[in-house]
Amino acid sequence: MKTLCFWYDFASTYCYLSAMRLQKLAASSAIKIEWKPFLLGPIFQAQGLSSSPFNAHAAKGAYMVRDMQRLTAEQSIPFKWPEMSDGSDGFPRNSLLASRVALVGAELGWVEAFTCAVFRAEFGEGADISNADTISEILVKIGIDPLETLKLTQSPSIKQKLREDTERAVLLGIFGAPSFTIGEELFWGNDRLESAFAWAQIAE
Amino acid sequence: MKTLCFWYDFASTYCYLSAMRLQKLAASSAIKIEWKPFLLGPIFQAQGLSSSPFNAHAAKGAYMVRDMQRLTAEQSIPFKWPEMSDGSDGFPRNSLLASRVALVGAELGWVEAFTCAVFRAEFGEGADISNADTISEILVKIGIDPLETLKLTQSPSIKQKLREDTERAVLLGIFGAPSFTIGEELFWGNDRLESAFAWAQIAE
Numbered sequence: 001m002k003t004l005c006f007w008y009d010f011a012s013t014y015c016y017l018s019a020m021r022l023q024k025l026a027a028s029s030a031i032k033i034e035w036k037p038f039l040l041g042p043i044f045q046a047q048g049l050s051s052s053p054f055n056a057h058a059a060k061g062a063y064m065v066r067d068m069q070r071l072t073a074e075q076s077i078p079f080k081w082p083e084m085s086d087g088s089d090g091f092p093r094n095s096l097l098a099s100r101v102a103l104v105g106a107e108l109g110w111v112e113a114f115t116c117a118v119f120r121a122e123f124g125e126g127a128d129i130s131n132a133d134t135i136s137e138i139l140v141k142i143g144i145d146p147l148e149t150l151k152l153t154q155s156p157s158i159k160q161k162l163r164e165d166t167e168r169a170v171l172l173g174i175f176g177a178p179s180f181t182i183g184e185e186l187f188w189g190n191d192r193l194e195s196a197f198a199w200a201q202i203a204e
Numbered sequence: 205m206k207t208l209c210f211w212y213d214f215a216s217t218y219c220y221l222s223a224m225r226l227q228k229l230a231a232s233s234a235i236k237i238e239w240k241p242f243l244l245g246p247i248f249q250a251q252g253l254s255s256s257p258f259n260a261h262a263a264k265g266a267y268m269v270r271d272m273q274r275l276t277a278e279q280s281i282p283f284k285w286p287e288m289s290d291g292s293d294g295f296p297r298n299s300l301l302a303s304r305v306a307l308v309g310a311e312l313g314w315v316e317a318f319t320c321a322v323f324r325a326e327f328g329e330g331a332d333i334s335n336a337d338t339i340s341e342i343l344v345k346i347g348i349d350p351l352e353t354l355k356l357t358q359s360p361s362i363k364q365k366l367r368e369d370t371e372r373a374v375l376l377g378i379f380g381a382p383s384f385t386i387g388e389e390l391f392w393g394n395d396r397l398e399s400a401f402a403w404a405q406i407a408e
Contacts, residue, residue, distance in 0.1 A: 047261050057251050059379040063392055070399070175263040188267055191395040195274070 010095035080126035094130035100153035214299035284330035298334035304357035
C-alpha cells in the first residue's frame with residue numbers, strides 16, 4: 001500500500017483545509033495516510049522570521065484571511081478567526097502541546113480523530129488550542145483519557161520524536177505547511193493535495 | 205462585459221503558467237482580460253527581501269523548480285531554466301524593459317501577444333529577456349517594429365505608467381504574482397486562476 005505523509009502544523013490555517021479534505025480523499029483511494037505533526041516555528045526562524053509569514057507581511061496576512069473565507073465557504077466548513085480572550089488577534093496559536101498530543105495519538109491509533117477535532121475547534125470555533133483545558137476537552141470528546149495523555153506528552157521520547165520529525169521535515173525540503181510527501185517527492189500547499197494523491201497512485 | 209485584471213511580473217515562473225492558460229480560459233468565457241505588467245521588486249523590497257523569495261529561501265526555491273517541472277509537464281508546455289551565458293543561475297531576470305514594452309503594447313493593442321511570446325522565450329527556451337536584443341527579436345516575431353517600440357519605452361509617460369500600476373497593485377493588496385483582481389477582489393497565484401474566473405462570472 002502506498003503511503004502519503006501529511007505534514008502539518010496545528011497553527012496553520014491551510015492545514016485545516018487539508019485535514020478536513022483528507023479523510024474523503026483517502027476513502028476513495030488505496031493510499032495510506034501518515035499524519036505527521038511538526039513545528040513550523042524553527043523553520044520560519046531559519047528563514048529569518050520571528051512569527052508566521054502572514055504576520056510578518058500584512059498584505060499577505062490580510063489576503064490569507066480573505067482566501068480562507070472563500071475556501072471554507074467552498075468546502076462548506078465553518079471558519080472563525082482565532083482571538084484572545086480580550087478580543088485581540090490570536091494567530092498563530094502555539095501548537096507545541098497539540099503536536100505532542102498528536103504524536104501520542106499516532107502511537108495509540110487516534111491521531112487522525114484528534115487532529116481533525118483540533119483543527120475544527122481552532123479554526124471552526126476559534127478555540128485556543130494552546131490551552132491544556134481546551135486540549136483535554138477535545139480528548140474527552142473523542143473518547144480519550146486527558147490526564148493520562150497529557151502526562152505522556154511530557155515523556156522524553158515524545159518530545160524527542162517531535163524534534164526528530166521537524167528535523168526530518170527540513171531534510172525533506174519542507175519550508176511550509178501543509179506539505180505532502182510520497183517518498184522524497186514533495187508537494188506544498190493545500191492546493192497540491194490532489195496532485196500528491198495522483199503522484200502516490202503512480203509511485204513505485 | 206466583466207473585467208479580470210491579470211497582474212504579472214515577467215520574472216515570475218508562475219506567471220508563465222497563467223499567461224499560457226489565460227487565452228484558452230478567456231476564449232471560453234465572456235470575461236475581458238486586462239494584462240497588467242508590474243514590478244515585484246519594490247514590493248519584495250518592502251518585505252525586506254533583496255531578491256525573489258525563491259532566492260532568499262533555498263528550500264522554497266528548490267521546490268519551486270520541481271513544482272514548475274511537474275506543472276509545465278501537466279500543461280504540456282516547455283520549461284527551461286534561465287541561465288547566464290557562463291552557465292550560472294539567471295533567475296530572476298530583470299523585467300523592467302519587458303514591462304515597459306508591454307505597456308507600449310497595451311496602448312497599441314499587442315500586449316497579449318508580446319507577453320505570451322516573452323514568457324515562452326524566457327521559461328520555455330531560457331532566453332535572457334532583460335536583453336534589448338532578445339526583446340527586439342520577440343517584437344519582430346510578432347510583427348512589431350522594435351526600434352520604434354524601444355524608443356517609446358523611454359518616454360516619461362510609459363515609465364510613469366509602470367510606477368503608477370505598481371503602486372496601484374500595492375493599494376489592491378497585491379504582494380506577489382500572478383495576481384488576479386475583479387474590482388477589489390484579489391486572487392493570488394496560478395492556482396487561483398479558475399477561482400478568479402468563476403468570481404468574475406458572478407461579480408456585479
